[in-house]
Amino acid sequence: MVKMRVLLSGYYGKGNGGDEALLATLLQMLPPDVTPVVLSGNPEETHRRYGIESYNRMELLQVIKTLRSCDAFIWGGGSLMQDATSAISPFYYGGLMAIAQVMGLKTVAWAQGIGPLLRPQTRWLAKRNFAGCSQVSVRDRNSAALLSDWGIPYILAPDPVWALESKPVPRLAYLPQPRIAVTLRNHPQLTETRLAKLIAALVDLQQATQAFILILPFQKSEDLGISEKIQSQLKDLSKIICAEDPQLLKGIFRGVEMAIGMRLHSLIMAASEGCRCFALSYDPKINRLMENLAIPGWNLENLPDDANVISKIWIEHYQNSESLSSDKIQSLINGAFLHRELLKEVLK
Structure with a gap:
């Protein structure tokens, strides 16, 4: 049986511990019959650390080629759709999502923290992106409220990193x-x-x-x-x-x-x-x-x-x-696994 290929996009390979934790958690939560492919700012390091296929997130032709080879596309967690720190960021991530949707891939906005969206153009793009997704999960009530206002279904769950398995040092x-x-x-x-x-x-x-x-x-x-x-x-x-x-x-x-x-x-x-x-x-x-x-x-x-x-x-x-x-921590960990259940559902 041929495994489903899934392209993961986020702020990966940039040396940010939080975003790397989101990637590590996403990889832990993907179904075992999925082959992950990662867009990274440092594809060699991402390949070395996780032993998975990885490509430069800024090489557009390679990104398009990789999208064509995949069955699904995932925004992999965090505040990707926001224009407070960068007006370019939502257009990069939103553009990739739009291309994936035009290609007919299953698309997932996973564990998102949406906003701030200060510009009308980025709000329009975000709404269009999320509306076209096969599944959406968010990590906070403000993001959930925004999707509710837009009439877009979603799952609300704690940040996935609550469920990341830690290692002793x-x-x-x-x-x-x-x-x-x-x-x-x-x-x-x-x-x-x-x-x-x-x-x-x-x-x-x-x-x-x-x-x-x-x-x-x-x-x-x-x-x-x-x-x-x-x-x-x-x-x-x-x-x-x-x-x-x-x-x-x-x-x-x-x-x-x-x-x-x-x-x-x-x-x-x-x-x-x-x-x-x-x-x-x-x-x-x-x-x-x-x-x-x-x-x-x-x-x-x-x-x-x-x-x-x-x-x-x-x-x-x-x-x-x-x-x-300990009960509260376990409750948050259990809740974070809802992001895993969403992946199981959409990638089956």
Whole structure:
């Protein structure tokens, strides 16, 4: 029996831990009788890591040729259809989806976080794309509400990364405990002034808790410089850990007492491994997670002016808050598997 070939498209091969985690989870959830083919920013690395067929996402002729060889096309998770950070992104992903639909492939918008869509053209394209899909799943209520307004059926389920299988990281055994994990990212809202306040607050937090600080650049090209600035103030009391394997990245949060994160999937990974979380938001998707899980935090633009206020609140959170209950975590994991059931249904 010939296996169904399925082309997977997302922000893959760009060194972003969250998007690589979505790809790893999607590959875990695909039916066994499917052959995945991945469009990647680094096809050689994607092939090496997962042992699967992969092509350069920007080589249009190769992409068209690969689409013709496939039976289905999947937008593989995340905020692909949004124009807040890039006006080009929705046209790239939307264009691929439109081509796949014209070719008559089964098309799936999988685990999407839709928006913001600030321009009429991108809203029109997104509506057209989603309406033409064989199946759609979304990861938050705002995306679900938008599809409802458009009259497009969907499945709402937690982000798939809740269900990603983590792996233990043996080298962590030699690092001191307790531990606090920190994930900051390069962003216009994280000004030098705000970063300086956060670093000063982290120094105070470490002194008050005597915790060892794990600094996790989720996207090395974007985050490493900030990580090094933090580490320079904490010296032997911290360590930068760059983990490219998504399962190992998630496994780092095992045994971590508290996580402070800007990146969405750093918070999801941390919460799923039983960490107390504190969010620093630069994007509505972070606020949606904060609402859904009652995670405390600040929008970066509303960060307190006084580093002592920041550290005091962090210390209070470290000492008195609780992580999600094991029942709540299991419920979210079970819910995330609805994305797998959708794949089984549409790819049978």
